[in-house]
Amino acid sequence: MSHALAALDRFLLFLIGLIALAAGVAVILVWAQVPEATEYSDRLDLAGAASVTGNTWYDVALGAVAVLGVFLGLWLIAANLRRRGFNRVRSSATDKTGSVDVAVARLAGAVDDSIEQFPGVTDVSHRVAMDRSRPTVTWTVTADPNVDVSRLRAELENSETDFRSAVRDMDLDTVYRLHVNAVKQQ
Numbered sequence: 001m002s003h004a005l006a007a008l009d010r011f012l013l014f015l016i017g018l019i020a021l022a023a024g025v026a027v028i029l030v031w032a033q034v035p036e037a038t039e040y041s042d043r044l045d046l047a048g049a050a051s052v053t054g055n056t057w058y059d060v061a062l063g064a065v066a067v068l069g070v071f072l073g074l075w076l077i078a079a080n081l082r083r084r085g086f087n088r089v090r091s092s093a094t095d096k097t098g099s100v101d102v103a104v105a106r107l108a109g110a111v112d113d114s115i116e117q118f119p120g121v122t123d124v125s126h127r128v129a130m131d132r133s134r135p136t137v138t139w140t141v142t143a144d145p146n147v148d149v150s151r152l153r154a155e156l157e158n159s160e161t162d163f164r165s166a167v168r169d170m171d172l173d174t175v176y177r178l179h180v181n182a183v184k185q186q
Contacts, residue, residue: 003132005079012076086128086135104128107166108137111159115139118155120147122181131173137163138175145183152178 029037052058088101108126115124123142130136139159143152156176163174 006132009076009080086130102167102170104135104137104167104172107163108139111139111163114162115141115155115159118152120144120152134173135171136173136175138177140177140179142179142181145180147180149178 026037026041030041087103087105105126105128108128112124112126115121121141121143123140125140127138127140128136129138131138141152141156156178160174160176
């Protein structure tokens, strides 16, 4: 997700949340018969608002807002669901005699296999995708609650060193997420 799209998503979520919060508070205040809220709600001219629907421009404006809303909604959905995966990255060993591409997903899979051998690790998965306009490899490591975290951290650091030696100076970010299973009640 790009920075601009993330910012737009946050802004829209904030705006919708603020409107919903204000509407909810207003309804509760009217329900609780707070004098200022009931006085304000009595002053609302709902009949005047209802008469707007009889104007000829209302149908055109409503149609334009509906079409704009549909296109904006579809654009937001497409922008948020766009595939951001990648696999092949050009190596710095590429020169005029030929190009060398590295299959990053396969390399990440080999790191999966290596980390899964560690005692207490139950599952390792990876994701190779663009994250905020940066090529990123993310590993999710799931472990038992009794795993030795300091030894696992050392193992992950060794895996990072091995991965960096394989990709050399390729511009890739790496993220390791450690999930620990819940402790079982006995």
